[in-house]
Every structure is written in C-alpha cells, then in structure tokens.
Amino acid sequence: MSFPWANHYAPKHPLMRWLDEKLPLPRLVYNAVGAGYPVPRNLNYFWNFGVLSGAALAIQLVTGIILAMHYAANGLVAFDSVEHIMRDVNSGWMLRYAHANGASFFFIVVYLHIFRGLYYGSYKAPREMVWLLGLVIFLLMMATAFMGYVLPWGQMSFWGAKVITGLFGAIPVVGTPIQTWLLGGFAPDNAALNRFFSLHYLLPFVIAAVIILHIWALHIPGSNNPTGVDVKGPQDTVPFHPYYTAKDGFGLGIFLILYCGMLFFAPNYLGHPDNYIAANPLSTPAHIVPEWYFWPFYAILRAFTFDIWFIPAKLLGVIAMFASILLLFFLPWLDKSPVRSGNYRPAFKKFFLLLVIDVLVLGYCGGAPAEEPYVMISQFAAAYYFAHFLIILPIVSKLEKPLPLPNSITEAVLAKSGQA
Structure with missing residues (x-):
C-alpha cells in the first residue's frame, strides 16, 4: 500500500543529496522508521513487542559473538571453557548471563508479539505474508535456542540433546539415519557439539535476514491496529517518528529495567541447576526438561x-x-x-x-x-x-x-x- 500523504525524503545538504543518488540508504531508513512512514494513530503498547524483539536479537548477537571468542566446541573442554568465561574473562560472567537471560527475554517478547497478533487478527488479509514470515522467525529461534542450550555441555545440555535428537528416531525407516546424521554419530559428542556450535552461530544472522523480509512485508499493507479497520486517509495516521519512536523508547526502557533486574539479581532463576554439572553419559538426571x-x-x-x-x-x-x-x-x-x-x-x-x-x-x-x-x-x-x-x-x-x-x-x- 502506498501512502500519498506521507512525507517524502528530500535531502538538503549536498553530501546527503550525493549519497542519496549513489546509495539511497538515508531514504530507506526515513521511509521505513522515520517521518516518511505513516502509522495508524491508535496503536497501543502491544505494538512495542516487535521493536523489543529486535532489541533482544541485537543483545544476543553482540554477546554471542564475544562469547564465541572464548568458547571451545570440544566435548573434553567445552564445560571448562564456559567456567573459564565465568571466572577468568573480564566481565565474562555478565556476558554469559546476559546471553542466557537474553534468550529468555527474546522468547517472552516474541510470545507476547504472537498472542497480540492472534487477538487483533494480524494474520488476516492482507498481512498473511507478515504472519508466515513471523512464524519462520519463530521456528529459527527455536532451533537456535535448542542448539545454544547444548553448548555449555552440562548434564541437562547433554541429555537434552540426546532426548530431542532421539525424537527423530521415532520416524519410521529414515528416523535413525537422520538422528545419526544430526549427531555425527550414535550419541552426542564432539561432532554434535561442533555442528550445533556452527549452526548456533550462523542462525541468528539468518533470523536477522528474515526479520528484514518480515518488516518489508509489513510495509506493503501497513501496520494493523486495535480496531482492525483499514487506514482511510491522513487523518488516521501519524508519522512513525517522533510519535512511535518515543513510545517504543519508553517500552524499551521498561524492557531493559526488567532484563537488567533479572541479569544482576536472579541470573540463574530461569536456568536448571543440573547444567552446572559436567556432562556425564553414565548418569541420567532424574528429571530431563528443556x-x-x-x-x-x-x-x-x-x-x-x-x-x-x-x-x-x-x-x-x-x-x-x-x-x-x-x-x-x-x-x-x-x-x-x-x-x-x-x-x-x-x-x-x-x-x-x-x-x-x-x-x-x-x-x-x-x-x-x-x-x-x-x-x-x-x-x-x-x-x-x-x-x-x-x-x-x-x-x-x-x-x-x-x-x-x-x-x-x-x-x-x-x-x-x-x-x-
């Protein structure tokens, strides 16, 4: 959908005009999240969760890249390398807890985002593609989170990998070969750890790419709103900036307060204590949970x-x-x-x-x-x-x-x- 009443990007500075001619990146940003993108004027705070999901992904990318510099994807030393990060790397404990709790907060805002879409009918025409791409992002998140949970190589990591990959073994005929192919052997070991680490590092960038498609698909019909009524003119919209950048900024502040409260005061509350025990294939935990x-x-x-x-x-x-x-x-x-x-x-x-x-x-x-x-x-x-x-x-x-x-x-x- 085009909005003829939207503000159009018109750079005044010669340098910006030259950049706009050669690489129209400022125009793209202006039309995507600036005053050039009209948004329904009645959006409530349930529309904050898309931006919060992007912020959570950014936290995961930054902390994950730094953690990967110190992590060793080897069954003999993986658990010790995580302990090394926690004890010896400068601010390593904070990076590790930020990454682990960041995953939980990422899922919290995505679940709220999904249920908001379910309630307000954001999956209905003409936004079916926005919904479908959002579900693809959700599936990629689940795969990324599962492989990341394996990397600390604690008891719950090892047995979680064994149980979840064992589900493929239930598929008739092809199940066992698929399970062996996923693990690189008959049980979780070095091959599985290397594969999961590689994919865990790669998939967040795939998620970021699909998010770009998700936003692109959203900008074609425009945002849904609490009434579900289509936009009928300029009186129904306001520019995304400054109205919703301010609103999203307030939501982001609340999100960061809650996130930092969990990070600094209860970093292990959402984790499992068995994962602070090194993986032992001969000792099955009493209660295996993801x-x-x-x-x-x-x-x-x-x-x-x-x-x-x-x-x-x-x-x-x-x-x-x-x-x-x-x-x-x-x-x-x-x-x-x-x-x-x-x-x-x-x-x-x-x-x-x-x-x-x-x-x-x-x-x-x-x-x-x-x-x-x-x-x-x-x-x-x-x-x-x-x-x-x-x-x-x-x-x-x-x-x-x-x-x-x-x-x-x-x-x-x-x-x-x-x-x-």
Missing part, C-alpha cells in the same frame, strides 16, 4: 502415552508437537471472520482467553515431572489446543455476531477520548 520456553510443546509431546493402531505413542507425540506449530501457518485460512480485532468479537474474545490459559497450563505441565496428574492434564490441554484452531475457531468465525465496527480509526480514537 528450557522453559519449550515447555508447552514438550507437554504436547509427552501427552501421548499410548499407541493408536499401528502408530507408536512416541511417533504420535512427535507429530503432535510439530503440528502444534505448523498449524499456525494455516491460521489465516482457518479463521474466516471478516472482522480482525478481538475487541469486536465477543465470542472469540472468550475463547482466546481460554487459549491463553490452556497454553499456560501446557507450559506448567511441560516443566513438571512426567507423572500423574500432570500427564492427564497435558492430554486435556493438548486436545483443547488443537480443538481451538481446528474446530472452535472456524465455527465461531461463521456463527458469532460481531459488534459494530467504527467507520474509521479517527472515529474510534475520538469516541474513546469522548470527543466524538
């Missing part, structure tokens, strides 16, 4: 405890775990409601709240021991998760009667402020 941001999917994996026909329970769990993410790729076509925003969909709003509770329950069960009643609760929660997207959402989108939409964004803003 990092907290994988717990909902881990609960879905463990929810299958019985075979169905000729399909073993382990394979069913693997299929369900991957399907729980792949299902989101079809969301733009599963929800056929013409109304985007959940603010105007009373039935959808109630079921969305149930979905949020359901995912939190799955997360709790994923971090709990694989015993009753957690397994049974996981089974009910996993069943509801799939029912929400495959059954409830299509039915609600056809049967519910949405509330009247405002005629324009401006009308909604003025009505909210009592000036209509």
Whole structure:
C-alpha cells in the first residue's frame, strides 16, 4: 500500500543529496522508521513487542559473538571453557548471563508479539505474508535456542540433546539415519557439539535476514491496529517518528529495567541447576526438561502415552508437537471472520482467553515431572489446543455476531477520548 500523504525524503545538504543518488540508504531508513512512514494513530503498547524483539536479537548477537571468542566446541573442554568465561574473562560472567537471560527475554517478547497478533487478527488479509514470515522467525529461534542450550555441555545440555535428537528416531525407516546424521554419530559428542556450535552461530544472522523480509512485508499493507479497520486517509495516521519512536523508547526502557533486574539479581532463576554439572553419559538426571520456553510443546509431546493402531505413542507425540506449530501457518485460512480485532468479537474474545490459559497450563505441565496428574492434564490441554484452531475457531468465525465496527480509526480514537 502506498501512502500519498506521507512525507517524502528530500535531502538538503549536498553530501546527503550525493549519497542519496549513489546509495539511497538515508531514504530507506526515513521511509521505513522515520517521518516518511505513516502509522495508524491508535496503536497501543502491544505494538512495542516487535521493536523489543529486535532489541533482544541485537543483545544476543553482540554477546554471542564475544562469547564465541572464548568458547571451545570440544566435548573434553567445552564445560571448562564456559567456567573459564565465568571466572577468568573480564566481565565474562555478565556476558554469559546476559546471553542466557537474553534468550529468555527474546522468547517472552516474541510470545507476547504472537498472542497480540492472534487477538487483533494480524494474520488476516492482507498481512498473511507478515504472519508466515513471523512464524519462520519463530521456528529459527527455536532451533537456535535448542542448539545454544547444548553448548555449555552440562548434564541437562547433554541429555537434552540426546532426548530431542532421539525424537527423530521415532520416524519410521529414515528416523535413525537422520538422528545419526544430526549427531555425527550414535550419541552426542564432539561432532554434535561442533555442528550445533556452527549452526548456533550462523542462525541468528539468518533470523536477522528474515526479520528484514518480515518488516518489508509489513510495509506493503501497513501496520494493523486495535480496531482492525483499514487506514482511510491522513487523518488516521501519524508519522512513525517522533510519535512511535518515543513510545517504543519508553517500552524499551521498561524492557531493559526488567532484563537488567533479572541479569544482576536472579541470573540463574530461569536456568536448571543440573547444567552446572559436567556432562556425564553414565548418569541420567532424574528429571530431563528443556528450557522453559519449550515447555508447552514438550507437554504436547509427552501427552501421548499410548499407541493408536499401528502408530507408536512416541511417533504420535512427535507429530503432535510439530503440528502444534505448523498449524499456525494455516491460521489465516482457518479463521474466516471478516472482522480482525478481538475487541469486536465477543465470542472469540472468550475463547482466546481460554487459549491463553490452556497454553499456560501446557507450559506448567511441560516443566513438571512426567507423572500423574500432570500427564492427564497435558492430554486435556493438548486436545483443547488443537480443538481451538481446528474446530472452535472456524465455527465461531461463521456463527458469532460481531459488534459494530467504527467507520474509521479517527472515529474510534475520538469516541474513546469522548470527543466524538
């Protein structure tokens, strides 16, 4: 979508005019995040999480590059090299904790970003490609985080790698060769550690590239907004700068306060104590769990405890775990409601709240021991998760009667402020 009322970049200084002719980078920045990019005037703080995700990625890139200078991807010394970083490298403890907690905060803001998109219908036309690219970023994040969790080569790192790569072994015929190919052998060792380290270093740059595509796809139709109503003119928009750069700056300040509070006062709160024990293939931890941001999917994996026909329970769990993410790729076509925003969909709003509770329950069960009643609760929660997207959402989108939409964004803003 083009905005004819947008400000256009017109450099005045001769040097900037020459640069704009040879390499129009200032114009690109101006049109992407400056006064040349009109944004709906009613965006709330839930629209901060895209910028916060970019800030979290920047933290991960900077700290990760420095940590890679001191890390040794060798099974004999990997654990010791991490201890060396913590004890001997100048500010190494801070870099390591910043990187580990940065991953958690990255996932926090991305999960909030995803649920904001689910509630406000940001996956609906004409923004399907924005949603699909966002899910690709999410999958790349999960792969990067898993391989990064292996690198400290503690007990949970080793056994987490063994369990997660072992899931591929459940695939008939090709599963075992795939598992051997991933590990470079029959068990996690030097080959696996080198592969995971290489890919863990590479994938964040791939994520950055896909984020550029994500932003590019967003700038074609423009940003969604809390009403879900399309922009109808210049009265519905304000320039991104200074209005939303200031708003994003405030959100970034809150984010950094919380992040630094965790970094300096509770750096190990989201970690697992067993990972401070060197990897030992002969000693299995009592309770193997991935990092907290994988717990909902881990609960879905463990929810299958019985075979169905000729399909073993382990394979069913693997299929369900991957399907729980792949299902989101079809969301733009599963929800056929013409109304985007959940603010105007009373039935959808109630079921969305149930979905949020359901995912939190799955997360709790994923971090709990694989015993009753957690397994049974996981089974009910996993069943509801799939029912929400495959059954409830299509039915609600056809049967519910949405509330009247405002005629324009401006009308909604003025009505909210009592000036209509």
